[in-house]
Amino acid sequence: MIKNKSTKFNYLPIIVACLFMVVQRVLRSAIEIPEYSGYVTRFYLYQIVNAIVMVGINIFPIYLGFYAQKFKEKNIFRKLSHYLLLYILTSLVINVFFFFLQNSLNIRDYWMILFPISQNNFGYSVSCVLILLFLPVLISWLDQTSEQTLKISVLFTSFLFVVLPTLFSKDLWGFQEGKSILWVLYLVLIGYFLKRMKVLQKVRFPLIHLIVSVVFLVSTIFIMAVVSLQMRNDVSTATRFCVPFSLFAMYYTVSLFLSLESRKYLRLNVSTDMIAATLISNQLAINVPLVPYIISTYYRKSYPDSGAQWLKSLVMYIILWFGASVMLTFGNILIQKTKSFTFIARKLAVESPKDLQRKLLSVCQWLKRKQRLLFTAMFFYVFTIIQMLLISETQLSISVSDTANAYGFILLKRQAPIFLNVLIIMMFFMFLLIVTNKFWHSFILTVIIDLVITISNYLKIALREEPVLPSDLKLLSGINEIIDMVNPIIIFAGVAVIILLAISSYVLERRAKRLYNLKISWKKRGIGLTVIVLFFSSLFFVNHKNSPSYLFFNLFRVNRYFYNQKLGAQINGPIVQFLNNIDVLVMDEPAGYSEEKIKEIMKKYDKEAETINKDRVDWAENETVIFNLSESFSDPKRVPNLTIDNDPMPYVRQLMKETTSGLMLSNGYGGGTANMEWGALTSLDISNLSPTLPTPYTQLVEKQMISPNITNLFEDNIAIHPYVATLYNRKNVFEKFGFDTFYYVDGPDELKYQDKIDDNIYISDFSAYNETLDKLKANLDTTQFIQLSTMQNHMPYKDYYQENNFSFSGNAVVRDRQSELNTYMQGMYYTDEAVRYFIEELDKIEKPITFVFYGDHLPSLYSGNNMGKYGLVQHETDYFIYSNRYSRERSQKLNKKIVAPYNFSALALEQADIKITPFYALMTKLTNEVLASTTDPSASISNNYNGQKIFVTDTNETLSETDLSSKQKELLDEYRLIQYDLTAGEEYAAEWASQSVIDR
Known part of the structure; x- marks a missing residue:
């Protein structure tokens, strides 16, 4: 064959391929995908553009095959390290850019740099690179085949890979929308065929072929849409042929490529x-995951009322995104010419497979010299796995609905945290070794400490279902009492093992001193100690977002399971989970905090309580308040970009018109139940807390000497949670709060009603309400408070119900989760009926009852909506406060449209019109005179960290603290001082806040 002596390549097909791939990414990430039912014209325009650009990924492999002879002459292997360096630098630039843009950085993305194949983010690129590496061998083999054999091979593979998938409308060979290595290899063959058979010279009018192919492809959209409407009553198969491997797409691909190659006047050789x-x-x-995630989460556009704006937004994103790609390209072209890049690339360069083998051999020799440290790390690796398995059951409850085999989950999915545990242990071991220069003393001491950690965690989890935490260190002062709780045999065995290890350390150090005498210079000691000290000191900031240690823990995929410390220890390792809880600042100290200031505030609200109580009535002997947290209860009609056909909550909607009602600000989305529960019970605002304390139940309550809450006002306190009580440390928290009885699944106080609806895995709301009614009727003589959490509408939302009468339209819910919303709405309807039944029964009970009902958060179903735009709406649930017939004469309907959980106690007492204590006088003033506050929901879709504090008006406008009046700021300062004192301060006001009305 005649070789083209030119070393340059036609640049035009590369430009078009890149532009097409950018447009396809914009269509998927930057704008809302229009539904046929709402926007017919926009739907067709979207699908036409998508069909035209989807072949962008086909062009480069064909280009690769077409110019195979030129590429064959290049030493791609030598260039590989050069291009790898470009890849790493570009990834860093993108991450840093979005760090400054969003002030958010997930260092987990850097695993992608080291392992692009395992992360499944660059399947197409990796396929192209692998084929490029083997291209010389492939082309040499193809060059030896006859033209007849080549034709038969192309026809046969085209029939298999193109014709059959087109006929059956299935991805028969797992082409993954054209990204698999098999499809890329086929396209390289097509490109080679086009070049060798001189197809470009034989096709007289490639531009006409291009136009015809586009017409054919676009026509299939309209034809299949009509067919789909007639047969399915929807347009689900309208894009049947709009895949890169369909017959129509391949005709279009080849026509486009030949047309681009024939444009000699546009040819640019590079x-x-x-x-x-x-x-x-x-x-x-x-394709860097961070890019589409940020764009789709914070910048996605919908424009439901303006097709022109939608189209303008589409064009704008294409220009900006392609412009960013061009800028990166120019940057990479320039950086390749710098001395620093050239120097590093030369050091990394591998000339051939043999050269690579030599470099790998040198690494192996280096590892051999460090084999003792390597074996030590391997020992602690095995030790850590055994440690994690010892504190785990056979089945791990990784979520409220999913379990996994502990051995498989830890060994297959938790390798990164295992390595982090080993790294921390090895850093401690190296610290001892550098200081003492005695290998076996350092090793045995590290083993002993790790063994103590393992045994103490095993015992504590067995006793309290909680690992050892930093707060437990204060118990060491009462070590005698702890020892009395442990089986003497375990203590004896532990002491014996420690003595045995100590003796072993002495013997081994004497006999193997020369063999393990590591010669470390004073310079290396100094550097090593500095690095280790900096590493361990940084762990005190491990929960400060974007701190080095926070990012480092993210790199090792540490899950910050504060709500379930036991699970956190099981899947992170007890050492990492312990360190996770070191960096917990409860709350920033407000200016002016002192005992005198707290006493001044207490005195002020002593008088305020007297003033308020002049117009309030005395408590009835059997005064009753119920707080009902209804899991995920929220009105789907308020969700943007969603139209509900039937009303799933007609009774509650009507009741809200007749009672005190409105919207509650939730700081969670799809989770965070216990945080709303904590705020409602304690009247404390979670948005006042530090970002390092996202879960008060597990991180705060046990640290308080006294934890004031609404139960202090009542004689009989009951908690009902129709689910397990292991999450959020509820058993210990409710005991600390003063609940007399806690009813939960498999608890010592049995739940009487545990019926479920159809196949739902959760106890129904009807059962929960019947449980509550029994407790109400059992006590008609004393004051009573009941905390009820109903669980029926908890995720997941599988096909639970035999009956499903609800449907919707709109793009707030992505296609894969639409059936879940139908199930959720059916569950909402059952909750609505259960609330009707409960209200009717409350009116029959002859004692005054105030019933506070609220949803804790929205379900995590609305991922089609932009949280940056709709964050506030999607963090608002529904609430109402109902007074039964025996308290209705004295009760009053309140006008409070927007509330936060910490407002509920004051509102319930105000609606009941009963006397209050000074602490609730403060809460009443705060509730009535200061806007409800929450963490800024548009700042992040994460529920893990408290963000910027915002205040919300009745018209759903958000304000900052600087927008408040001076009187409101003063009141807020007083509240913040009291909250700080109760949670992080000296608790001067703890007994004051814990008073009951009877005590006064």
């Missing part, structure tokens, strides 16, 4: 480095 820089920049700009 080097392989230019092509590599372009492709690397383009692929990273559109």
Whole structure:
């Protein structure tokens, strides 16, 4: 064959391929996908554009095959390290850019840099690179085949890979929308065929073929839409042929490629480095997970009422995204010419497979020299796995609905945290070794400490279902009492093992001193100690978002399971979970905090309580208040970009018009139940707490000497939670709060009613309400408070119900989760009926009852909506306060449209019109005179960290603290001082806040 002596390549197909891939990413991430039912014209326009650009990923493999002879002459292996360096630098640039743009950085993305194949983010790129590496062998083999054999091979593979999938409308060979290595290999064969058979010279009018192919492809959308409407009553199969491997798409691909190659007047010849820089920049700009995530979460556009605005937004995003890709390309072209880049690339360069083998051999030799440290790390690796398995049951409850085999989950999915545990242990071991220069003393002491950690965690989890935490260290002062709780045999065995290890350490150090005498210079000791000290000191900031230690823990995929400390220890390792809880600042100290200031505030509200109580009535002997947290209860009609056909909550909707009602600000979305529960019970605002304390139940309550809450006002306190009580440490928290009885699944006080609806895995709301009614009727003589959490509408939302009468339209819910919303709404309807039944029964009970009902958060179903735009609406649930017939004469309807959980106690007492204590006088003033506050829901979709505090008006406008009046700021300062004192301060006001009305 005649070789083209030119070393340059046509750049035009590369530009078009990159542009098409950018447009396809914009269509998927930056704008809302229009539904046919609402926007017919927009739907067709979207699908036409998508059909035209979807073949962008086909062009480069064909290009690769077409120019195979040129690529064959290049030493791609030598260039690989050069391009890998470009890939790493570009990834860093993108991450840093979004760090400054969103002040958020997830260092987990850096695993992608080291392991692009395992992360499944660059399947297409990796396929192209692998084929490029083996291209010389492939082309040499193809060059030896006859033209007849080549034709038969192309026809046969085209029939298998194109014709059959088109006929059966299935991805028969797992092409993954054209990203698999098998499909890329086929396209390379097509490109080679086009070049060798001189198809470009034989096709007289490639542009006409291009136009015809586009018409054919676009026509299939309209034809299949009509067919789909007639047969399915929807347009689900309208895009049946709009996949890169359909017959129509391949005709279009080949026509497009030949047309681009024939445009000689547009031809721009460039080097392989230019092509590599372009492709690397383009692929990273559109496929680094951080990029589409940020765009789709914070910048996605919908424009439901304006097609022109939607189209303008589409064009704008294409220009901006492609422009960013071009800028990265130019940056990479320039950086390749710098001395620093050239120097590093030269050091990393591998000339051939043999050269790679030599470098790997040198690494192995280095590891051999460090084998003792390597074996030590391997020992602690095995030790850590055994440690994690010892504190785990056979089945791990990784969520409220999912369990996993502990051995498989820890060994297969938790390797990163295991390595982090080993790294921490090895850092401690190296610290001892550098200080003492005695290998076996350092090793045995590290083993002993790790063994103590293992045994203490095993015992504590067995006794209290909680690992050892930093707060437990204060118990060491009462070590005698702890020892009395432990089986003497365990203590004796532990002491014996420690003595045996100590003796072993002495013997081994004497006999193997020379063998393990590591010669470490004073310079290396100094550097090593500095690094280790800095590492361990940084752990005191491990929960400060974007601190080095926070990012480092993210790198090792540490889950900050504060709500379930036991699970956190099981899947993170007890050492990492312990360190996770070191950096917990409860709350920033407000200016002016002192005992005198707290006493001044207490005195002020002593008088305020007297003033308020002049117009309030005395408590009835059997005064009763119920707080009902209804899991995930929220009106789907308020969700943007969603139209509900039937009303799933007609009774509650009507009741809200007749009672005190409105919206509650939730600081969670799809989770965070216990935080709302904590706020409602304690009247404390979670948005006042530090970002390092996202879960008060597990991180705060046990640290308080006294934990004031609404139960202090009542004689009989009952908690009902129709589910297990292991999450959020509820058993210990409710005991600390003063609940007399706690009813939960498999608890010592048995739940009488445990019926479920159809196949739902959770106890029904009807059962929960019947349980509550029994407790109400059993006590008609004393004051009573009941905390009820109903669980029926907890995720997941599988096909539970035999009956399902609800449907919707809109793009707030992505297609894969639409059936879940139907199930959720059916469950909402059952809750609505259960509330009707409960209200009717409350009116029959002859004692005054105030019933506070609220949803804790929205279900995590509305991922089609932009949280940056709709964050507030999607963090608002529904609430109402109902007074039964025996308290209705004295009760009053309140006008409070927007509340936060910490307002509920004051509102319930105000609606009941009964006397209050000074602490609730403060809460009444705060509730009535200061806007409800929460963490800024648009700042992040995460529920893990408290963000910026905002205040919300009755018209759903958000304000900052600087927008408040001076009187409101003064009241807020007083409240914040009291909250700080109760949670993080000296608790001067703890007994004051814990008073009951009877005590006064």
